[in-house]
Amino acid sequence: MTNFPNFSRRRFLITAGASAAGSIFLKGCLGNPPDSVTGRTQAQVAPPAKIDPAQAPETTKVKLGYIPIVESAPLIIAKEKGFFAKYGMTDVDLAKQASWGSMRDNTEIGSTGGGVDGGQYQMPMPHLMTEGVITKGNQKIPMYLLAQLITQGNGIAIASKHKGQGLGTKIDQGKAVFDKLNSAKTPFTAA
Incomplete structure (x- = not known):
């Protein structure tokens, strides 16, 4: 009836106790492993740049939102490497x-x-928020785009139809498909 005929409760308690005691003793051996063991190194922080006061940012404090996907990498890396602080944005x-x-x-809402x-x-x-198209009460929120990484999504998709x-x-191979869609007045959908 059992798959463990030679495994008694006493043997289990001895094994579990020894494992627990061993883990306590081993925890004290290294604590957190030193960087030389794990191969990890701290990110190098960029040294402060000499900024002309006329070129200094208007504020040193800003709160930036992000969604944890590939497009957030520039913000996260800039923060970790100290690029914001290097150019005068010390409280990002x-x-x-x-x-x-x-x-x-x-x-x-804004950071305040x-x-x-x-x-x-x-x-x-950003464009729709600037025009008040997707905001509550159609409130226009002026925005500047400083950089664009990807503008049409981060994948290639095509509808199963x-x-x-x-x-x-090769675009010439699909010409017949697009001609057929155009003649039927059916819009092309990629996803």
Whole structure:
């Protein structure tokens, strides 16, 4: 009836006790392993740049929101490497957001109200927020885009209805598909 005929309760208690005691003793051996053992090193912080006072930022404090996806890498790396501080932004806070909707809402609130001042956005959110299209009460929130990494999503997708119809990396192979869609007045959908 049992798969462990030679394993008694006494043997289990002795083994469990020895394992627990051994783990306590081993914990004290190294504590956190030194960097030379793990191969990890601390990020090199950029030395402060000599900034002309006329070129200094208007403020040294900003709260930037981000969604934990590949597009957030520039913000996270800049913070970890000290690039913000190097150029006079000494109090930069990165705030992880739960969703694009919360990013939009927290931008409307602003950091003084517990939200964010800016950050990483999905396109065309900044443009739509500037025009008040997706904000509460159509409030226009002026925004500047400092950099764009990806503007049309971070993947290649195609609707399953187009599978096997000759669409690929060479545009001339898909011409017949697009001609057929145009003649039927059916818009092309990629996802």
